[in-house]
Amino acid sequence: MTAPPTLPIHVFDFDNSYARLGDAFSTRVAPTPVRAPDLLCWNDDLAEELGYEAGSLSASERAAVFAGNAIADGSTPIAQLYAGHQFGHFTPQLGDGRALLLGEVIDHDGLRRDIQLKGSGPTPYSRNGDGRAALGPVLREYLVSEAMHAFGIPTTRALAVVATGEPVLRERMLRGAILTRVATSHLRVGSFEVFASRGQHDEVATLLDYAIARHDPELVGLEDRALRFLEAVAERQARLVAAWLGVGFVHGVMNTDNSSISGETIDFGPCAFLDYYDPHASFSSIDRHGRYAYRQQGRIAQWNLARLAQCLVPLVDKDAERAVERATEVVQAFARRFEAAYLRCMLSKLGILEVRDGDADLLQDLLDALQREKADFTQSFRRITEVAASSEGAELPAYLNEWQKRYRARIAASPSSVTDRVARMRATNPVYIPRNHLVEEALAAAEAGDLAPFERLREVLQRPFEAQTGAERYASAGTEDQREYRTFCGT
Numbered sequence: 001m002t003a004p005p006t007l008p009i010h011v012f013d014f015d016n017s018y019a020r021l022g023d024a025f026s027t028r029v030a031p032t033p034v035r036a037p038d039l040l041c042w043n044d045d046l047a048e049e050l051g052y053e054a055g056s057l058s059a060s061e062r063a064a065v066f067a068g069n070a071i072a073d074g075s076t077p078i079a080q081l082y083a084g085h086q087f088g089h090f091t092p093q094l095g096d097g098r099a100l101l102l103g104e105v106i107d108h109d110g111l112r113r114d115i116q117l118k119g120s121g122p123t124p125y126s127r128n129g130d131g132r133a134a135l136g137p138v139l140r141e142y143l144v145s146e147a148m149h150a151f152g153i154p155t156t157r158a159l160a161v162v163a164t165g166e167p168v169l170r171e172r173m174l175r176g177a178i179l180t181r182v183a184t185s186h187l188r189v190g191s192f193e194v195f196a197s198r199g200q201h202d203e204v205a206t207l208l209d210y211a212i213a214r215h216d217p218e219l220v221g222l223e224d225r226a227l228r229f230l231e232a233v234a235e236r237q238a239r240l241v242a243a244w245l246g247v248g249f250v251h252g253v254m255n256t257d258n259s260s261i262s263g264e265t266i267d268f269g270p271c272a273f274l275d276y277y278d279p280h281a282s283f284s285s286i287d288r289h290g291r292y293a294y295r296q297q298g299r300i301a302q303w304n305l306a307r308l309a310q311c312l313v314p315l316v317d318k319d320a321e322r323a324v325e326r327a328t329e330v331v332q333a334f335a336r337r338f339e340a341a342y343l344r345c346m347l348s349k350l351g352i353l354e355v356r357d358g359d360a361d362l363l364q365d366l367l368d369a370l371q372r373e374k375a376d377f378t379q380s381f382r383r384i385t386e387v388a389a390s391s392e393g394a395e396l397p398a399y400l401n402e403w404q405k406r407y408r409a410r411i412a413a414s415p416s417s418v419t420d421r422v423a424r425m426r427a428t429n430p431v432y433i434p435r436n437h438l439v440e441e442a443l444a445a446a447e448a449g450d451l452a453p454f455e456r457l458r459e460v461l462q463r464p465f466e467a468q469t470g471a472e473r474y475a476s477a478g479t480e481d482q483r484e485y486r487t488f489c490g491t
Contacts, residue, residue: 003030003033004030004031004033004068004069004070004071008073009057009061009064009065009070009072009073010056010072010073010074011052011057011062011065011072011073011075012050012051012052012072012074012103012105012115013051013074013105013106014072014073014074014075014076014102014103014104014105014115015074015103015104015105015106015112016074016075016076016078016103016104017104017112017210017214018078018080018101018104018114018185018210019076019078019101019103021206021207021210024081024195024200024203025080025081025203025206025207026078026079026080026081026101027078027079027081027095027123027124027125028076028077028078029077029078029079029100029123029124030068030071030077031067031068031069031071031077031100031117031120031121032068032120032121032122032131033067033068033069034067034068034069034162034164034165034166034176034178035164035165035166036163036164036165036166037060037063037064037066037067037069037162037163037164037165038063038162038163038165039059039060039062039063039066039160039161039162040161040162040163040177040451041139041142041158041160041161042059042062042159042160043146043157043158043159043160046157046158046159046182047159048108049107049108049109050105050107050108050113050115050159050182051105051106051107051108062160063162066117066159066160066162066178066180067120067162067164067178068100068117068120068121068178071102072102074103075102075103076102076103077100077101077102077103077117078100078101079095079096079097079099079100079101079123079124079125080095080096080099080101080186080191081093081095081125081191081194082094082095082188082190082191082193082194082257083190083193083194083197083256083257084188084189084190084193084255084256084257084258085190085193085255085256085257085304085307086255086256086257087255087286087287087291088291090193090197092194092197092198093125093194094125094190094194094257095123095124095125096123096125097122097123097125097126097127097129097131098118098119098120098121098122098123098126098129098130098131098132098133099116099117099118099119099120099123099181100116100117100120100121100123101114101115101116101186102115102116102117103115111184112184112185112214113182113183113184114181114182114183114184114185114186115159115180115181115182116180116181116182116183116186117178117179117180117181118133118138118141118178118179118180118181119131119132119133119138119164119176119177119178119179120178130168130169132164132166132168132176133168133176133177133178133179134168134170134174134175134176134177135161135163135174135175135176135177135443135446135447136174136443136446136447137269138161138177138178138179139161139177139442139443139446139454140268140269140271140439140443141158141179141181141268141269142158142161142179142458143434143439143442143454143457143458143461144268144271144434144439145157145158145181145265145268146158146458146461146462147433147434147461147464148249148265150461150462150463150464151243151247151430151464152243153240153243153244153247153249153265154236154240154243154262154263154264154265155264155265155266156181156182156183156260156264156265156266157181157182157183158179158180158181158182159180159181159182160179160180161177161178161179161180162177162178162180163175163176163177164176164177164178174447175447183260183262183264183266184214184215184262184264185211185214185215185260185261185262186260186266187207187210187211187214187215187260187261187262188256188257188258188259188260188261188266189256189257189259189261189304189305189307189308189311190255190256190257190259191207191261192204192207192208192308192311192312193256193307193308193311195207195311196310196311201314201315204311204312204314204315205315208225208226208229208312208315209225211229211261212225212229215232215261215262216228216229216232219232224316226312226315226316227312227316227317227326227327227330229312230305230308230309230312230316230327230330231330233261233263233305233308234305234330234331234333234334234337235263235337236261236262236263237259237263237301237304237305237334237338238298238301238334238337238338238340238341239263239341240263240264240265240301241297241298241301241338241341241342242298242338242341242342242344242345243345244265244297245294245295245297245298245342245345245346246345246346246348246349246428247273247378247430247433248273248274248277248294248377248378248433249271249273249274250271250272250273250274250281250282250283250284250292250293250294250297251265251267251271251292251297252269252270252271252272252282252283252284252287252292252487253267253269253270253284253286253287253292254292254297254300254301254304256304256307256308259301259304259308261308269487270283270284270285270286270287270487271283271487272284272436272485272487273378273433273434273435273436274294274377274378275376275377275435275436275477275478275485276370276374276375276376276377276477277367277370277371277374277375277376277377277380278294278371278374279293279294279295279367279371280293280294280295281293281294282294283436283485283487284487285487298335298338298339298342299335301334301338302331302334302335302338305330305331305334306331309327309328309330309331310327312327313327343355343359343360343363346363347359347363348424348425348428349381349384349425349428349429350362350363350366350381350384350388350407350411350425351385351388351411351414351416351421351422351424351425352410352411352414353414353416353421353424354414354415354416358410359410362403362406362407362410365403365406366400366403366407369399369400369403372399373397373399375397376477378429378430378431378433378475379475379477381429382429382430382431383396384396384407384425384429385422385425385426385429387404387407387408388411388418388421388422388425389418389422426465427465428465429465430464430465431464431465431466431467431468431475432460432461432463432464432468432471432474432475433461433464434457434461435474435476435477435478436478436485436487437478437479437485438457438473438474438478439457441453442454442456442457457474460474
């Protein structure tokens with residue numbers, strides 16, 4: 001097909017700062033038009049945040065733009081360059097093999113955000129891939145990323161899903177689709193690795209200053225900005241991964257090219273959620289040794305941070321030995337930073353807002369009991385919320401009798417009022433998560449042409465902390481067979 005035309009269609013006020021960095025950082029590529037674009041999902045709230053005026057474009061016009069059949073006014077489509085450590089092994093050049101950054105917009109809060117098409121056709125970085133995406137993985141990312149947003153966890157978001165009217169071949173023929181993804185940036189650890197691995201330190205410095213201006217503007221011009229940027233990324237990653245663990249999320253593929261320096265969750269290919277509590281849970285079919293298992297995610301975030309530190313060492317200090325020492329200190333401190341964030345997150349689920357001696361043991365004893373009993377992670381914490389709200393009456397299962405006594409004594413000694421404590425717990429412990437069996441049920445129906453189960457699940461997940469009438473099945477774990485769940489990469 002020929003390249004799509006640039007039309008005087010105004011969607012957003014684009015301002016493309018990353019494209020202005022130059023050809024070393026990205027490649028100008030036009031999306032490949034599709035046969036029959038059909039707008040399946042449109043995120044009205046997000047579109048409004050980004051400055052889209054409701055009703056200004058028809059569904060067919062939005063389908064054309066967000067399928068890549070037309071290039072909107074002001075858009076400069078580019079494929080970004082990056083490298084990555086994938087399951088610990090370095091690939092010196094990856095890049096956007098099936099994604100294009102349409103441009104950036106300044107949202108209503110003054111925040112710069114990327115608008116990216118995912119599944120828009122081949123690029124110079126496709127490595128013999130077709131550059132396309134199947135409907136199922138696209139809808140999975142839409143569903144889970146928007147659920148993460150509803151949880152209050154930093155994440156990329158989904159603006160639109162467009163069916164292409166064309167099949168894509170994976171293990172079998174599947175319906176093709178394109179996702180429009182929104183992020184505060186698509187800068188990754190791998191964005192720095194590609195230049196550092198080539199010894200292109202000027203490009204690393206350029207990228208560092210760009211990242212700082214975009215994400216940490218208070219560091220602009222500081223002599224020690226490289227080290228302080230590393231510390232800022234460490235803090236964001238620690239809080240992010242701790243928040244994942246709080247809702248039982250397993251990312252599944254925490255490669256450095258999927259590690260965002262903005263501290264947002266990115267890439268929802270083989271992700272899943274815990275039903276029963278298991279710290280060793282790993283759902284991805286390609287994670288054969290559990291590298292990215294549930295409780296391993298903090299350690300892997302530290303490993304990824306070390307790869308970023310290696311890239312930044314020449315910019316940390318002119319004295320090479322001192323630079324390594326200072327960067328190493330930040331990496332080594334990550335474990336303490338993360339475990340502190342994890343403890344705060346998990347204790348808040350118990351309504352404990354001030355950490356005291358013995359709290360870590362109280363938490364761990366609970367988790368050990370949940371693991372032994374193969375108890376539902378989400379429902380267990382919601383049940384504990386009921387106990388915290390009641391001085392008597394509400395009880396936990398018998399296997400938690402002794403733990404419950406210790407817990408009641410602990411919260412009785414807390415300075416927080418019952419009202420404040422319970423309110424915090426109800427805003428921290430979701431009733432609904434994207435249950436794996438429900439996600440698969442919705443995606444299978446969508447592949448067969450029925451979007452109703454997907455839309456209903458999406459509706460429930462928009463209010464995850466609120467018990468909803470008629471939504472009881474969405475709070476339940478799957479059967480034993482459904483709990484033995486495997487996920488697969490969308491490529």
